Amino acid sequence: QVQLVESGGGSVQAGGALRLSCRFSGYPYMDTCMGWFRQAPGLEREGVAIINSDNSGGRTDYADSVKGRFTISRDKAGNSLLLQMNSLKVEDTAMYFCAAPERRTYCSRGGWGPNNFAYWGQGTQVTVSS
Numbered sequence: 001q002v003q004l005v006e007s008g009g010g011s012v013q014a015g016g017a018l019r020l021s022c023r024f025s026g027y028p029y030m031d032t033c034m035g036w037f038r039q040a041p042g043l044e045r046e047g048v049a050i051i052n053s054d055n056s057g058g059r060t061d062y063a064d065s066v067k068g069r070f071t072i073s074r075d076k077a078g079n080s081l082l083l084q085m086n087s088l089k090v091e092d093t094a095m096y097f098c099a100a101p102e103r104r105t106y107c108s109r110g111g112w113g114p115n116n117f118a119y120w121g122q123g124t125q126v127t128v129s130s
Contacts, residue, residue, distance in 0.1 A: 002026045002119050004098050009124030016088050016128070022081040022098030022121055029100070031055055033107035036072060036083045037114060038094035038126075045114050048072075048096070049083065050107045061109045065091070088128045095123040 004027070008020040024030065035050035049072035052059045060072055071084040081098050099117035107116065 002100075004100065004119055004121035006096065006098055006121040006124040009096060009126045011127040011129065012088055014088060014090055014128055014130050017084070017086045018088065018126060020083040020085065020096055020098075020124060020126075021075075022083075024079055024081070024100070027100055027119065029104050030078050032101055032104045033112070033116075034074075034081050034101075035099050035107070035112065035117060036081070036096060037099055037117075038092075038096045039123075040094040043094075045097070047113055050112050051081070052106055053104075056106055059109070061107065061112065085126070088126075090128050090130050093126060093128050095125050097121055097123045 003025045005023045031053040033050055033052045036048040037045050038048050039045040047063055048066055049062045051072045069087045073082045098121045100119045102118035
């Protein structure tokens, strides 16, 4: 059974930082594109960042709204997906989800979205106050 479990969310003031982690279990394709998404109340789920496998160069892609502030990576053991969020803004407030595809997938720059991913965590809430 595939499980993705996020952690690291919380409440911070604008300008602060948080580090999200997503632990994978039962997922057979760690060498694939993985991503972080977020959803604010009343809005659609939107992509935040993706990272491709090391075999594919580990290329990353970010939503324009988080470029230069957020960094996606994998832990050295390769079992977790990380999202370092710096210079947080009030508009970053949302539920954050990690996601993985049904099979090995390469995510091209600008060519990925929620429909590319089959497995999702339960989410971790990030709240940024002014």
